[in-house]
Amino acid sequence: MIREHFIEILALQHRWSDQATAAMQRRGVLIRDVVPELFRRNGALSVAQGGWSPFPMDVQGKDGIGRKSQVPWVRFFSPSESNSATDGWYAVYLFTGDGASVVLALMHASTHANGDALIPRDARAIREAVDWARGELGEWMQHDERLLTDIALRAPKSKVSAAYERSIVAAYEYRVEAMPTTEELLGDLRDVVGALAFLYFARS
Template identity: 40%
Template sequence: MDDLLSKVLDLQGVWTAKNTEEMQKRGIHIRQEIPALLRGESVSLAGALGVAGDVLGIEGRDGTGLKTEVPWVRVYDPAMSPSATTGWYVVYLFSGTGDRVYLSLNQGTTVWTGGDFKARRIEDLRARVGWARPLLAEQMATRADLRTQIRLDARTPLGRGYEPGNVVAIEYTREQLPTQEVLLADLRYMLGLLQTLYAAERLTPHIPGDPAPEVLEAERSAAAAAGRRGRGVSRPGRSGQGFRLTSAERQAIERRGVDVASEFFAVQGWKVQDVGARESFDLLLKRGDERLHVEVKGTTSAGHDVILTRAEVEKQRKYYPNNALVIVHSIHLDRTGDEPIASGGALHCTSPWEIADEDLSVISYAYRTAVGRDDHTEVEGALDALKKEPREAPRVLQAPTVL
């Protein structure tokens, strides 16, 4: 193991994005030899992570087509981290200069946009790290050699992008690589930390830095309605980041939001009527001759983004200025019992509520097609032309595989 790490570090000094002979050798070490060695230790590694040996995920990547500056080999639970762009995992990250390699408890630092990889916002990565570290504080206190910051000396943005995703790491220098026994013991230790994060994530409906669960659900539903195949979804209930809310959990959160909002307005002397079951808003408030139409959104997230239906937008624009938006954010959801329990939450009220176009983001479109119109002849003619004329083969653009 130490010999293979040393060989990769030696080749980092001659890194190029081109698939040279040296980069081909590096690719064999990263994609084949190191993963094969770790698979030979899968029983003990899987035990440290708390999964079955045949479930343990091990993979190495150095770029498809173009060669990445910082190659990596990661160990993970595929159910919790279905792709390298999502979830938490333990990963070997090789510095761009080849003088050190880190064994890092890290996370997906990029997102796939459909055409390329885009770096996640640093503030979002730091928020997720801030959630993770306190959970590991007791386990981390047993070692004095752990690093909360890593330095990869990368020249490329993607290479530098791994640094803010680090939760905790062990640094190995090229001159002082430990023996295979020590390396494997360290890996088992880091997998124990990863197991703790996975256990906490299973109970957490929202991790700071992630998109709101409601936004993720809306995007998934829109993609499903459009017939798109999702990336990074491994099983029902699992999203690219975090778990889906069940129907009971959504109802508990919604109910908590309405209850908090109702109490807030009642204290101010409003007569509160819950009309959510029959209207496109949640609360109708009356106080003398005053009327207020209130939309309530409860969420376990920080409340930066919420989902509005077209009817909600149209109605609230009609009701303005006699309207309000109430966000009850940071709701705590206890999902350990037979029934979910929502509690807590912080209230933010905007009234009057004027909905500006620049504050709305389109998640999907309803597109009126030619089907059913009186232009079947033109469509059929176009199809016939396509069948007769040869088409230029599409170009395939390859992008590096990144975390």
């Protein structure tokens, strides 16, 4: 079902509006509620709860604060390491603005909050963080030729998509016409979460 919901979200991206239209309300239900719960039921829980994550992990989906964002996301994180999407390291699915693909990225927080607005972080600081992570994950970065280091989210009306792109350490990209099975998606997610755990331990 994860695969099918991803395809539906990407179809809704073609009807994107920053207003709460019927299409965006449906997208919000999928992003905030349905998809995170499916991942929780498919193992995205702490080891103590019987899941496969090497650290206590939570799942969160967001589609905008107030106005609807052009790049909605679902992220996986340790609450002690990243208590919000504007802090720390996490794994995240980013849905491209043109509805062509979804990206599973290992990334650092790229923005900070100013009221209801998200402000891109300093580009130099982000580059230093990404370079550090790539240095720590040297072998992992080479283990799968599908891993990408340059991603385009194709969201020209987004004020933060460029900051997201700069903050990505490595990513898998799934085109809508060649969406993997749910089992394959979960396999890649386990892989990225393992790399995320390595970064958490490297920082401790």
